[in-house]
Amino acid sequence: AQTVTQSQPEMSVQEAETVTLSCTYDTSESDYYLFWYKQPPSRQMILVIRQEAYKQQNATENRFSVNFQKAAKSFSLKISDSQLGDAAMYFCAYRSGGGGADGLTFGKGTHLIIQP
Amino acid sequence: DGGITQSPKYLFRKEGQNVTLSCEQNLNHDAMYWYRQDPGQGLRLIYYSQIVNDFQKGDIAEGYSVSREKKESFPLTVTSAQKNPTAFYLCASKGRGRVANVLTFGAGSRLTVL
Numbered sequence: 004a005q006t007v008t009q010s011q012p013e014m015s016v017q018e019a020e021t022v023t024l025s026c027t028y029d030t031s032e033s034d035y036y037l038f039w040y041k042q043p044p045s046r047q048m049i050l051v052i053r054q055e056a057y058k059q060q061n062a063t064e065n066r067f068s069v070n071f072q073k074a075a076k077s078f079s080l081k082i083s084d085s086q087l088g089d090a091a092m093y094f095c096a097y098r099s100g101g102g103g104a105d106g107l108t109f110g111k112g113t114h115l116i117i118q119p
Numbered sequence: 120d121g122g123i124t125q126s127p128k129y130l131f132r133k134e135g136q137n138v139t140l141s142c143e144q145n146l147n148h149d150a151m152y153w154y155r156q157d158p159g160q161g162l163r164l165i166y167y168s169q170i171v172n173d174f175q176k177g178d179i180a181e182g183y184s185v186s187r188e189k190k191e192s193f194p195l196t197v198t199s200a201q202k203n204p205t206a207f208y209l210c211a212s213k214g215r216g217r218v219a220n221v222l223t224f225g226a227g228s229r230l231t232v233l
Contacts, residue, residue, distance in 0.1 A: 012159075036220055048209065048224035094161060098220065106152045106177060106211075107222055109161040 005030045007097050009110035016085050017118050023070075024080045024113045026095030034100030037071070037078045038107065043091040051093070054078065056100065082115075090117045121146045123225035125210050130230050132197070132204070140195045140228045142210035149215045151193035152222065155179060156207040165208075168193055197230060205232045 006029045016022035028037070039051040054062045054071050061069050066083045082089055092114050096107040123144045132138045144151065150169050154162040164177030168187040182201025187193055193212075197204045207229050211222040 007161075038221070046207065046227050048211075048222075050221055053221060106154075106164040106167050107162075109154075109163075111159060111161040 005097050005108045007095050007108050007110040009095055009113050011113045013114040013116065015116040015118060018085055018087060020085055021081060021083045022085055022115065024093050024115065026078045026080070026110055028076050028078065028097050030076070030097065032099055036098050036100065038096040039080045040094045040096060041091045042094065052080065085117050087117050087119065089115060091115060123210055123212055123223060125225035125228050128226070128228060130228060132230065132232050134232055135199045137196055137198050138230065140197070140208055142193045142195065142225060143191055144212045145191060146212055146223060148212035150213040152211040153185065153193070153195045154209040154211065156209060162209065165195065204230055206230060
């Protein structure tokens with residue numbers, strides 16, 4: 004079974020600074036997807052960014068980017084120019100490749116605090 | 120707008136009672152999922168369904184039951200057999216195929232056992 008580990012229960016960053024959230028995973032598969040979801044106080048889960056394992060290029064979405072190290076099984080999220088609205092729980096997630104209906108395996112989350 | 124609707128948002132239950140959480144989607148998605156969220160535990164998969172009239176147990180299915188009689192609906196029943204049902208429950212759905220592999224979530228239901 005796959006596992007996802009987020010080693011930072013809580014992170015704090017000054018507004019406008021850059022922060023990196025860590026995620027490692029364990030799998031024997033070669034075809035899979037990785038995701039970062041954001042859960043603000045409203046508790047609505049919002050997709051931040053996703054990465055296909057077969058793509059070497061790191062995914063980027065505006066101020067959010069990932070550092071995907073497949074050999075090391077590491078998938079960190081970098082948030083640049085942090086804003087107050089970035090404050091939330093961030094979850095790293097994994098799912099197997101292909102078109103099946105298998106659900107996501109989530110890490111336990113990192114609580115991100117933005118200090119004004 | 121397409122999306123997932125969960126109801127009720129808040130629910131209180133006495134011990135020994137069954138309760139059903141509703142999940143409806145108008146995204147025309149084939150697959151639907153139920154997750155449970157506890158503080159410090161992340162999200163854990165309860166049940167999922169790929170098509171109508173078919174569903175599979177997830178990692179923590181004991182004490183829960185589901186049905187999938189319509190493509191749009193995937194209700195979750197928390198039975199009296201669930202020892203610690205107080206939690207936040209999230210429903211999600213996913214389109215078919217490799218490209219549409221992103222889960223879309225509802226706003227969740229908070230269940231409290233009194």
